[in-house]
Amino acid sequence: MPDGPSALQLVLSGDPALFAIVRLSLYVSLSAVALAALIGIPLGAWIALTRFPGRQGFIVLLNALMGLPPVVVGLAVYLALSRSGPLGAFGLLFTPSAMIVAQTVLVAPIIAALTRQTIEDLWLEYRDELTAMNLGPLGRVMALIWDARFSLVTALLAGFGRAAAEVGAIIIVGGNIEGFTRTMTTAIALETSRGDLPLAVGLGLVLISIVIAVNALAWSVRRAGERSAG
Amino acid sequence: MRAPSSELPIEFDRVTVTAGGITILDDVALTLAPGPPTVLIGPNGSGKSTMLRLAMGLLAPSRGRITWGGLQHVPPLKRAIVFQRPAMLRRSAAANLRFALRAAGIPHAEHARRVAELLELVGLHALADRAARRLSGGEQQRLALARALARDPSVLFLDEPTASLDPIATKAVEDIIRTVSERNIKVVMATHDLGEARRLAGEIVMLHRGRIVETGAAASFFDAPQTAEARAFLAGELLI
Secondary structure (H helix, E strand, O other): OOOOOOHHHHHHOOOHHHHHHHHHHHHHHHHHHHHHHHHHHHHHHHHHHOOOOOHHHHHHHHHHHOOOOHHHHHHHHHHHHOOOOOOHHHOOOOOHHHHHHHHHHHHHHHHHHHHHHHHHHHHHHHHHHHHHOOOOHHHHHHHHHHHOHHHHHHHHHHHHHHHHHOOHHHHHHHOOOOOOOOOHHHHHHHHHHHOOHHHHHHHHHHHHHHHHHHHHHHHHHHHHHHHHHO | OOOOOOOOOEEEEEEEEEEOOEEEEEEEEEEEOOOOOEEEEOOOOOOHHHHHHHHHOOOOOOEEEEEEOOEOOOOOOOEEEEOOOOOOOOOEHHHHHHHHHHHOOOOHHHHHHHHHHHHHHOOOHHHOOOEHHHOOHHHHHHHHHHHHHOOOOOEEEEEOOOOOOOHHHHHHHHHHHHHHHHOOOEEEEEEOOHHHHHHHOOEEEEEEOOEEEEEEEHHHHHHOOOOHHHHHHHOOOOOO
């Protein structure tokens, strides 16, 4: 073992560098999930309620995109954001914003695909009632999203799990710059390759704790909500 | 399509419905006019639910036409339906009613008063804040009735409203149906329960295998049925 503090000491001492890494990780992943929700929930609801040519193929594609390889997304976003790329003028490469963009691309298909499934199932149940109430398309979508809200939390969680765990995309577009774009996952990858195992293990413990805590919180919210709304 | 002054009478003009090569309704002609409840009776699969869905406008005929107050394709502004298994929104009982009031375009200022009235009418005021899907079967059926009445309809369709209820819950629902009918809301109800038909019907429409076999005032239908099918059905024989 190399000299220096153990993993547990690092975590418990509230090391400021470690704290900054944790904070950036949460900022990037939560922002990406929020943006992906803004895209994925309306898109999923729209696909669930609309019939158009090629819809089946589109759904298969969307489901397949749930398994997008992060490094490929990282490469695509890198090319788009690089100086000579179509979005190069914004100068986003190697910033947290670029990492948010990459994770949004990864997470949006997950949220859209799970939303599509949830809303479509609920629509089968509600279709007659909402039609009999003479509700317009927008009213239907709003009612379905609201009534599916507890299931949609699960979709958001799946997205957050994906974003918080991935390293391939953000290490390419963020560059793992210390104090600027270094997150828990990129730091773990780096420290492991450098041999600083205590820091890597400490970050790993923090990452797992955060994922468990977020899931526990969402689960409690869902349980409480279901008790009051059915 | 502009709305007529009333959605009654509802006229079925030689209506046929086919699906997947099977004829569900065959050349049906019927007029639903204001008055005491019209009860559609007949065995399962005779076409009762399909008649209600057509009259509600949820289903289009394969042949023939349906008019509401003389017009075709009238949106369901003044008609409402309670399905055999109503879908409760994942909200409280009161929120289910508020949703229906909003869908009906009732001004927000009236919602609280109307919700209280509707809950009172169906005897659920004590359960206003309960999650609708946690209510018992009978309570859900009463809430579905209140929700259908939210838009203040001129005609109310009921599809086997007491099919899976015990006698106490059945009586509660039938009492509400009587109250509704006394308020000059035309009730059109499907049932395969002859006792229920006797208790509620002003007019009987008997269906068998997608055709109307007999119509008439309830009293004369039960005293002196004109057709062999009606006599067999009333005698409790299995109509196949």
